[in-house]
Amino acid sequence: MSAVVTVSFAPLGRTGEYTVDPKRTPLAPGSLVVVEGFKGLTLGRVIDRPHDPRGGSQGGRLRRVVRAATAADLKVQQAAEAREPEAFRVALAWIRAQRLPWKLVRIAADGLAHKITVCIAADERQDVRDAGKALGRALSMRVLIRQIGSRDLAKTLGGVGRCGKELCCSTFLPDFPKTNIRHAKDQNLALSPAKTSGVCGRPLCCLSYEHDSYLQHRKWVPRLGKRARTVDGLEGKVVAVDVLKHTWVLRDDRGARHPLIAQDWDGNAGREVPEPLSVAPDVVPMPGRRAPGRSS
Secondary structure, X not given: OOEEEEEEEXXXXXXXXXXXXXXXXXXXXXXXXXXXXXXXXXXXXXXXXXXXXXXXXXXXXXXXXXXXOOXXXXXXXXXXXXXXXXXXXXXXXXXXXXXXXXXXXXXXXXOOOOEEEEEEEOOOOOOOHHHHHHHHHHHOOEEEEEEOOHHHHHHHHOOEOOOOOEOOOXXXXXXXXXXXXXXXXXXXXXXXXXXXXXXXXXXXXXXXXOHHHHHHHHOOOOOOOOEEEEOOOOEXXXXXXXXXXXXXXXXXXXXXXXXXEHHHEHHHOOOOOOOOOOOOOOOOOOOOOOOOOOOO
16 A cells, blocks of 8 residues: 655755655655656655655645665766856856856755756846756756745754754745744734744744644733733733733732733633643742642
């Protein structure tokens, strides 16, 4: 019975799903494989274990894994990669001679596909069709020119993020998560591009890691800035919320602030409130109320 594996391709780590017979071609994450490309065979790397095609297929016919890469395949690939430095110099000289507003980022050769991918960056969308043919004649190989965006540029060049670690996109992320400023707002982060943007200038990929958990726990506390009511009948405006600790602060109509927990909100009346993810040591419960994270 056939299964599906996800295969990643240089130079940008783009992925695709391919069918494989795990009995005939046993594969493990990290294995190099030869797969059906759009124009012949191409080399890729498996990034997950074979799984049920119904779990990840997006419809339509899936191409197949032809074989695990052999020593002959790797020799062809090594020979192609040995041409990359010279191809980079030729491409750079051609771009400069044409006075094109391009930044040459990377050259990646695929020996089995007999092609070289040229990655460029530019401020505006570029028409690269004629350039690909001209560079192909100069390099005597099929050339695919790919204009990449700011995220792909960061992924290709690598770097260090604000956390002090290597960029997620250039180390382990197979695809870019869909993040936006809404993720930062849902997590009560400062809505400043300087704090919520990565080196690529786009919203941080890591904003997506815990977002689902924030959405799940947010329903147990009232919305910030809205009016709310406690189970004891106290009403006012919600002026602070800690989603993960299940705590919130109510300012009543006289201006007094009341630190509260999720069980104090009348919106949770009759509901079993789950334990918070962490205890808030700085929130002092009102007299007669349970401390956050403790059961009676």
